[in-house]
Amino acid sequence: MPNEKHSAPRDDRRRLKLIVAYDGAPFRGWQSQAGGETIQDRVETAFEKILGEKIRVHGAGRTDAGVHALGQCAHADVPLTKLAPIDWRNALNASLPAQIRIVRANFVSQHFHARFSARGKVYRYRIVRGDVMPPLEVGRAWHVIEPLSDDLIRSAAKVFCGTHDFARFSANRGSAPESTVRTIRSARVRTAKSWLVIEFDGDGFLYKMVRMMVGAIVRCASGKESTESLRERLRTPAPGSRFVAPACGLTLVRVRY
Amino acid sequence: MPNEKHSAPRDDRRRLKLIVAYDGAPFRGWQSQAGGETIQDRVETAFEKILGEKIRVHGAGRTDAGVHALGQCAHADVPLTKLAPIDWRNALNASLPAQIRIVRANFVSQHFHARFSARGKVYRYRIVRGDVMPPLEVGRAWHVIEPLSDDLIRSAAKVFCGTHDFARFSANRGSAPESTVRTIRSARVRTAKSWLVIEFDGDGFLYKMVRMMVGAIVRCASGKESTESLRERLRTPAPGSRFVAPACGLTLVRVRY
Numbered sequence: 001m002p003n004e005k006h007s008a009p010r011d012d013r014r015r016l017k018l019i020v021a022y023d024g025a026p027f028r029g030w031q032s033q034a035g036g037e038t039i040q041d042r043v044e045t046a047f048e049k050i051l052g053e054k055i056r057v058h059g060a061g062r063t064d065a066g067v068h069a070l071g072q073c074a075h076a077d078v079p080l081t082k083l084a085p086i087d088w089r090n091a092l093n094a095s096l097p098a099q100i101r102i103v104r105a106n107f108v109s110q111h112f113h114a115r116f117s118a119r120g121k122v123y124r125y126r127i128v129r130g131d132v133m134p135p136l137e138v139g140r141a142w143h144v145i146e147p148l149s150d151d152l153i154r155s156a157a158k159v160f161c162g163t164h165d166f167a168r169f170s171a172n173r174g175s176a177p178e179s180t181v182r183t184i185r186s187a188r189v190r191t192a193k194s195w196l197v198i199e200f201d202g203d204g205f206l207y208k209m210v211r212m213m214v215g216a217i218v219r220c221a222s223g224k225e226s227t228e229s230l231r232e233r234l235r236t237p238a239p240g241s242r243f244v245a246p247a248c249g250l251t252l253v254r255v256r257y
Numbered sequence: 258m259p260n261e262k263h264s265a266p267r268d269d270r271r272r273l274k275l276i277v278a279y280d281g282a283p284f285r286g287w288q289s290q291a292g293g294e295t296i297q298d299r300v301e302t303a304f305e306k307i308l309g310e311k312i313r314v315h316g317a318g319r320t321d322a323g324v325h326a327l328g329q330c331a332h333a334d335v336p337l338t339k340l341a342p343i344d345w346r347n348a349l350n351a352s353l354p355a356q357i358r359i360v361r362a363n364f365v366s367q368h369f370h371a372r373f374s375a376r377g378k379v380y381r382y383r384i385v386r387g388d389v390m391p392p393l394e395v396g397r398a399w400h401v402i403e404p405l406s407d408d409l410i411r412s413a414a415k416v417f418c419g420t421h422d423f424a425r426f427s428a429n430r431g432s433a434p435e436s437t438v439r440t441i442r443s444a445r446v447r448t449a450k451s452w453l454v455i456e457f458d459g460d461g462f463l464y465k466m467v468r469m470m471v472g473a474i475v476r477c478a479s480g481k482e483s484t485e486s487l488r489e490r491l492r493t494p495a496p497g498s499r500f501v502a503p504a505c506g507l508t509l510v511r512v513r514y
Binding site: 099 | 278280325327346350355356358360389395397
C-alpha cells in the first residue's frame with residue numbers, strides 16, 4: 001500500500017467525508033476482503049455505480065464481523081461533479097442495502113484523513129441480562145444470564161481508565177508490531193434491571209480490545225475475578241486467559257477528530 | 258372448529274399460560290397457516306418435540322406478518338408431567354428459534370382462555386423520522402421522511418379515544434361479520450426528535466385497525482387531512498381511502514385479563 005498519509009492533494013478531486021451507520025449482522029466487518037460482503041466493499045460498489053469507476057474508501061478503522069456502527073467515519077476522493085454533499089449521501093444510499101446508511105456527507109480538506117486524523121473513538125457495548133433473551137435484542141446485545149453486580153461492573157470498568165499497555169487485552173491481527181499503549185478517557189456505565197451499557201471513550205483501540213475489556217468486566221461482575229486481580233493483569237502484560245465478549249453487543253458510536 | 262369457549266375441563270391435562278415475545282420479521286404472522294412459518298406453528302412444533310404428540314396452542318389474537326410481540330399470550334393444555342412452569346419455559350425455548358421466546362409460563366385454571374378471557378390489549382407503534390433510516394431500525398419501525406407535527410399527532414390520536422364504530426378503520430378478513438364497535442381507552446403519544454411512539458390501549462382491535470389508525474394519524478400530522486375530517490370519517494362509517502401503516506412498526510405489548 002502506498003503511503004496514504006502523505007499522498008499529494010489532487011486538483012481534479014474533492015475529498016468527501018462520510019458518516020456511516022450499519023447493522024453489522026449481515027456483513028463480514030468493515031474492511032474490504034477477498035470474497036466481499038464487507039461494508040467497505042459495499043460503499044465502494046455504490047461509488048462505482050454512481051461514477052462508473054472504482055474509487056477507494058478509507059475508513060477510520062476496522063470493525064469486526066457483527067459489530068455495528070452509528071458513526072463510522074470514512075473518506076473518498078471523488079471527481080469534481082455538480083453533486084452537493086447531500087446529493088452524494090442520497091445517491092450512495094440509493095445504491096446501498098438498508099443495513100448500511102450514509103448518515104451525513106460533506107466536503108473536507110484533502111489534509112483530512114478518516115484514519116490518520118482521528119483523535120479518538122467512542123465504542124458502546126450493550127449487555128442484556130435476565131433469564132430470557134428478548135427476540136428483538138438478538139444480534140444487538142450480549143445476553144448474560146448470570147447475575148452481575150452493578151457496583152463491580154463500575155469498579156472493574158474504572159480499572160481500564162487512564163493510560164495502560166493493553167497488550168494483554170488485544171488479539172494479534174498478524175500485522176506489524178506497534179505500540180500497545182492506549183489511553184481510555186472514560187468508561188461510562190449505565191445500568192437498568194434488564195440491560196447495561198458500557199461506553200468507552202479512548203484515543204485508540206487495539207484489535208478486539210473493547211470486547212476483551214468487556215469480557216473481563218463481566219468476569220469481575222459475576223465474581224469470577226477480583227478487581228484487584230484484573231488491575232494486576234493489566235499492570236503485567238503477558239499472555240493469559242482471555243474472554244472476548246461477542247461482537248454483536250458492540251457499536252462504534254463516533255470517531256473524534 | 259369445535260366450540261373452544263365451552264370445551265369441558267379435562268382431568269388428564271393442565272392448562273399452561275404462556276407469555277410469548279417475538280421478532281415478527283422472519284415469520285408469516287402468529288396464526289397457523291398451510292405452509293407453516295408462523296409463530297403458532299413454531300410453538301406447536303416445540304410442544305410436539307417435547308411431548309411426542311401434537312397439541313393445540315391458542316393465542317390471544319392474531320398478529321400479521323412482520324408484527325412483533327413483547328407479550329403475546331397463549332395457552333395450551335399439557336399432559337400431567339413433573340415439569341414445573343419454568344421447566345416448560347426452558348424446554349420450549351430450547352426448541353424455539355431465538356426470534357421466538359417464551360418469557361413466562363404458569364399453570365392456570367381451565368376456565369382461563371387466552372382469547373376469550375382477554376379484556377383488552379396494548380399495542381405500540383414506532384415511527385422513525387428524519388431523512389435517513391437508521392440501519393438498526395430496519396424492520397422495527399416505520400420510516401417517515403416528511404415532517405410531522407407533534408401537536409397534530411396528539412390531536413389526531415385523541416380522535417380515536419372512546420367508543421366508536423371502527424368499520425372504516427379495519428380490513429375485511431373474509432370471516433363472519435361481527436360488531437365493529439371497539440373502545441380505545443387511551444392513545445398515549447411520546448415524541449422525540451428522531452422518533453415517535455403511539456401506544457393504544459383498547460378492549461379489542463379489528464383486523465389492521467392499529468395500522469389504519471396510525472396511517473390516518475400520520476396523514477393528519479403531515480397536513481394531508483384535518484383532524485376534523487378524520488373525526489368525521491370515524492363518525493360516518495363507509496368505505497373510503499385507507500392508509501395502512503407498515504406492519505414492521507407494530508408491537509403487541511401485552512394482553513390484559
